[in-house]
Amino acid sequence: MNIVFAISEVEELVKTGGLADVGKALPLALQKMGHDVTIVMPCYQELSATQKLQTVGTEQTLFAEGQVYHYTIRQLTWRGINVYLVDYPDYFDRDGLYSSAYNAFEDNGERFSFFSGAVLQVLQAVELHPDIIHCHDWHAAMLPFLLRHERSGYFSQTRTVFTIHNAAFQGVHRLDSIPFLRHHPAILSQVHGGYINMLQSGITFADKITTVSPNYALELLTDLGSHGLHERLVTRQQDLIGILNGCDYSQWNPATDTQLTVNYDTDTLHKKTDCKAHLQTSNGLTEDSKTPVIGMVCRLTEQKGFGYLVPILDALMQHNLQMVIVGTGDPKVCMDLGEYAQQHPRQFAFINGFSNSHAHQVEAGADFFLMPSQFEPCGLNQMYSLAYGTVPIVRGVGGLKDTVIDYQHQDRATGFVFDDPTPEALLNCIRRALLFYHEHPQQFKAMQLRGMHTRFTWKDAATHYGALYSALIAQESFNQDNVTSA
Template identity: 75%
Template sequence: MKIVFAISEVEELVKTGGLADVGKALPLALKEAGHDVAIVMPYYQTIAKAHNLATVCPTQTLFAESQVYHFDIRHMSWHGIDVYLVDYPEYFDREGLYSNAYDAYQDNGERFSFFSGSVLQTLQAVACIPDVIHCHDWHTAMLPYLLAYDRSGAFSQTRSVFTIHNAAFQGVHRLEDIPFLRHHPGILAQVHGGYVNMLQSGIEFAHKVTTVSPNYAEELLTNLGSHGLHDRLVTRKEDLSGILNGCDYSQWNPATDHFLPENYDATNLHAKQTCKQELQKKSGLPQNPGVPLLGMVCRLTEQKGFGYLLPILDELMCHNLQMVIVGTGDPEVCMDLGEFAQNHPEQFAFINGFSSEHAHLVEAGADFFLMPSQFEPCGLNQMYSLAYGTIPVVRGVGGLKDTVIDQRQGESATGFVFDDPTSSALLACIRRALLFYYEHPLKFREMQQRGMATRFTWAQAAKEYIALYEAMLA
């Protein structure tokens, strides 16, 4: 099959979050499986600075309302995959992808509606008419709609797949702020109260809708878990599926990780203690190998469960433990964590920032990894934690429920899971984990080794996507 990924970020080229991980790993896995894969993405300032790419065809023109868009198409071969980059400096020659610091660009609806339209123009210009266009999140959610209204005839046999990576971000914008769509045929049917919900349009017009874990797909069919899109998703229930993301074990492998002071594997967990002492040292905590160390690396947002965690920090400090939290985000959460770290320097460390070195060191050096999320479409850190022999403590939502088996399940257990969205439930779960650490050291070691033997591969995810594509085309 000829498969095109329309996506707003790809790891190694440009990244703000987990979407970029998928943008790299899934195309490579599909290519490895023998399919013809290409990627179309914006030519951001970051990419332009790193790669001075040549154009591959004459300047293209799109018309919308009274506006004319002249853009270039640049090209690079990346791991043997053709990547076409839409070069429209007015929209993409900016420091940020979606925002300037914390403030989202006001014209994001227009920027990515234009990008969705430019994908179809680009594919025709480079003579790449795919069997499948795979769109991702709200940034390309208008593409299935534009494909449905395409009058060129070029894409009459092309089918669209739309993957929801996080339904909380829907791309809701006023139609009057989107010149590219304002007079488009059929657009008024997509307008509600003067606003276009791009994610909703993607759900409505894509031939198939997927999300990034089976359990999150089920949650999206409920009123509570759908972020307001329940009715739309229920009507597409037969076309909705959840395919679990894979993990890039070439980057996340404690046996080869160059960020670690000493490498280790399931047969040599003693070296994990070296990583623990290095994490304690770099975090300013006492280097005590016998104290259980809880780690957390994430965006500091409500979604990640800080509403559950912050109220119980004082009670946690009554136990013999240490905690390290690394991340950036909500200024209020940053301030609370910073103050708490100052008041509990022997037990609690907060690193306001992000670096790959810190992220890898926490995964290797911690005994437990906290993910008490409000919701978590897939989650990757619990997969990294399992690979590093670091026991996940998670809330049983989304992909966390699909990937972590609770200690109460006995011989197959790989972590600790709680369900209720409350601070008390999180506290009880952490206490259960601490008790297990202190009272059952041999079983704790066995749980670590089970986790390290667990694999969530992109080859398996690609196999499921290929089956979906083939069924859709048939």
């Protein structure tokens, strides 16, 4: 199949979060299966500065409500995949993809609506006829709307798949701030109170809708889990499917990880204690192989469960444990964690920032990895933790529920899971994990090994996506044949 990814970031090219991980891994997995894959994304300042780009064809022009957009198509070949870049400096030649520091660009609605329209023009300019355009998150959510209203022409055989990576980010903007869309004759059907919800438009007009784990797909059908979009999603329930993201084990493998002081695998799990000692000493903690270490690497936001964790830190510090938390984000959370690090310097370490080295060292050196998320569409750190023999402690939401099996299922258990969104439930779960660690060391080791043998691969994810694409194309062909016969 001929598949186009319309996406706002791709790891190794430009990245702000987990969307880029999918933008890298899924196209590569589909390509390996024999599909023709193309990526279209904005030409950000960072890309222009770090990549050798070629110019494709002549200057392109889009018109909207008296405004003229002159832009250039850039191109690079990345890992054997053609990447086309929409180079419109007024929108994308900025220090940041979506924001400057923590302040979102006020014209994001206009920027990415224009990007969606430009994708369609780019594909025509390079004479590419895709079977599938796979659109990702709100940044490309207007593309199915635009394509639906142009289907009689160039894209009559093209179908759209829209993936929701995180329903909390919906791209809600005033229509009067988006000249690119204001002129469209059908846009008023998408406007409510003067605002347009781009994620909702993607849900409405895409041929199929996917999200990043089966359990998150179920949560999206609820008011709380969908952040208010459940009614629209329920109407499209038959077209919604959850496909679990994979893990890049070439980067996350304790046997080959160059960020570690000592490498280990399932046959040499005892060497993990050397990684633990390094994590303790490098962060000022007391070196003690028998003291359990709980690690956490994430953005410091309410979503990640700090509303559950911070209230119980006093109680946790009464136990024989150590904690290492790495991340940046909410200034209030940073301040709270910094105070605990000052008060308990030999027991609690907080690194205000992020580095790949810190992330890998925590995964390898900790005994437990904590993810008490309010919501977690898929999550990757629990997959990394399992691969490193670091037992996850998670809340049973989204992809965490799909990937971590609670210790009560003894023969299959890979971690500890709690459900209630309260500090007390988190505290009880951590205490269960600590008790298991101290009283059942052999069973704890068996749990570690079980996790290390668990695999969530992008090959599996790509197989599911390939089947979805094929079914969508075959269904459309069948419908057209029926129309022709009639």
